Amino acid sequence: MASLEPETLALLKRRLEEAERNIQLCRQLIGxxxxxxxxxxxxxxSSSAKMDAIEADENFAGKIINGExxxxxxxxxxxxLYPVPANYASKSKLVEGDKLxxxxxxxxxxxxxxxxxxxxxxxxxxxxxxxQGQYVVKSDDKEYRLLLxxxxxxxxxxxxxxxxLLPAEGKAVWGxxxxxxxxGSKKSDKTKEEDDKEEExxxxx
Numbered sequence: 001m002a003s004l005e006p007e008t009l010a011l012l013k014r015r016l017e018e019a020e021r022n023i024q025l026c027r028q029l030i031g032x033x034x035x036x037x038x039x040x041x042x043x044x045x046s047s048s049a050k051m052d053a054i055e056a057d058e059n060f061a062g063k064i065i066n067g068e069x070x071x072x073x074x075x076x077x078x079x080x081l082y083p084v085p086a087n088y089a090s091k092s093k094l095v096e097g098d099k100l101x102x103x104x105x106x107x108x109x110x111x112x113x114x115x116x117x118x119x120x121x122x123x124x125x126x127x128x129x130x131x132q133g134q135y136v137v138k139s140d141d142k143e144y145r146l147l148l149x150x151x152x153x154x155x156x157x158x159x160x161x162x163x164x165l166l167p168a169e170g171k172a173v174w175g176x177x178x179x180x181x182x183x184g185s186k187k188s189d190k191t192k193e194e195d196d197k198e199e200e201x202x203x204x205x
Contacts (some may be wrong), residue, residue: 001054006129006158011107014131054103056172061171062105066115071174072143074112076102086149088112093176093204097167122178127151127160137162137175159183 053062067076069089074082082102084094092114094100099116125139127146135151136143144164146156156162161185166176 010129010135023033040041049101050105050111051101054105054111060103062103065102065104067100067102069096069100071096072147074102082110087153088148090147090149090153090177093165093178095165095167095176096172096174105179107150108145112120120165121131121168122162122163123166123175127162127180128158137164145173146175146177150177153177154180157183158181 054062054064065076065078065080065082067082069084072084072086072089073097076082080082084100088094094114095118097118098114101113102117103111103113105111123137123139123144125137125144128136128138130136130143135146135148137146137155144166146162146164148155154162154177158203162182163178163180165178166175167173
């Protein structure tokens with residue numbers, strides 16, 4: 001069997017991690033609670049544009065929960081974990097500790113709104129893929145993880161210089177991409193090749 005390129009291998013690992021996490025979430029949902037004792041809710045996502053209307057509706061029959069973004073999920077004030085759409089987190093440049101409001105509509109749709117952004121600081125580093133197949137920005141001997149949605153949206157390649165946003169206080173694991181400086185003019189060709197590989201993987205998986 002031919003050896004896989006690092007970028008392809010990293011993508012496969014990421015897809016495997018996502019599949020395993022989804023399986024685990026399903027098992028936790030069936031079993032009632034996860035290992036931490038917190039129920040994990042699997043949502044159907046909806047547009048955050050509805051939040052204003054929901055807040056103004058005195059007869060809203062759903063549920064509204066406040067919580068804090070942890071880099072991937074919202075940890076609700078009720079102790080439960082609520083997955084946050086990666087595209088929403090990436091485009092909104094959410095950082096760990098941001099306060100969120102979640103409305104769960106009667107049909108099960110989720111609507112998010114950022115209500116309390118944390119103070120932010122900027123860090124510049126170089127994009128890489130670590131041994132665990134995670135997408136990271138390396139800066140001053142530290143690694144900050146990136147969401148796959150951010151890597152895909154900005155077409156980030158190994159060696160690119162990336163500016164990320166981090167909470168101004170506390171230790172951060174995840175970074176929110178603010179901008180990217182490409183490592184070279186030939187990167188666009190490589191990006192297309194990687195996009196083709198991802199499409200091929202989508203067909204396989």
